Amino acid sequence: MSDREIRDPLLQNLLEEGRVTPDQVREVVEEQSRTGRPTRDLLIDMGLLTEDELLESIAEMLGTRVVNLAALDIPQKVLKAVPASVARMYNVVPVEADAQSVVLATFDLLSPEEVDEIAFVLTRDVSFLAAREEDIKTYLQRFYGDDSESVVDMLEELESELEETEGMVEVGVSEGNAAELERAANLTPRGQVREPGSLSGGTGQGLGHPL
DSSP states (O other): OOGGGOOOHHHHHHHHHTSSOHHHHHHHHHHHHHHOOOHHHHHHHTTSSOHHHHHHHHHHHHTOOBOOGGGOOOOHHHHTTSOHHHHHHHTEEEEEEOSSEEEEEESSOOOHHHHHHHHHHHTSEEEEEEOOHHHHHHHHHHHHOOTTSOHHHHHHHHHHHHHHHHHHHHHOOOGGGHHHHHHHHTTOOTTOOOOTTOOOOSOOOOOOOOO
């Protein structure tokens, strides 16, 4: 198997770093095709890398560092910056957050598409830290509830949050301008029939999540 045939970016990076051999990559790819298991799990279970070694490589690819998540005291307001459905879906835990950005701990190498999805849902810039899987799953269980929810349930919950976000951006109406809209409605020219629901309010505003 040539380097060009390796489609998994994690395996490609590990091969370039000399952490795995071409034969080992072939074994992982074959096992993954047979079982469908994640690359990182196979690398660890096959004894090719320890979790710490793998995290170091993932951190390098993400341009970040490895942190001891269990030793961090994460404020509740930071944890609330990420909906439970998003945290569980992508296996991420917020470590820092403000109105414009959020730093997420992850134990896996997220694809560019997944990063874009997270940024879109959170309406913030996202960056990452690498942390051990056990620590992340402990936080997910402790602060975001039971992880036994099915993937379908999480997708439906996430879709609902997306629709709510898009709807609020499109309408952009707050309680503060409701009275202005009502007064505007009363200015309808005489003789013109105003259909129910014909008013639309304001300009769309991107959503933020107050901390």
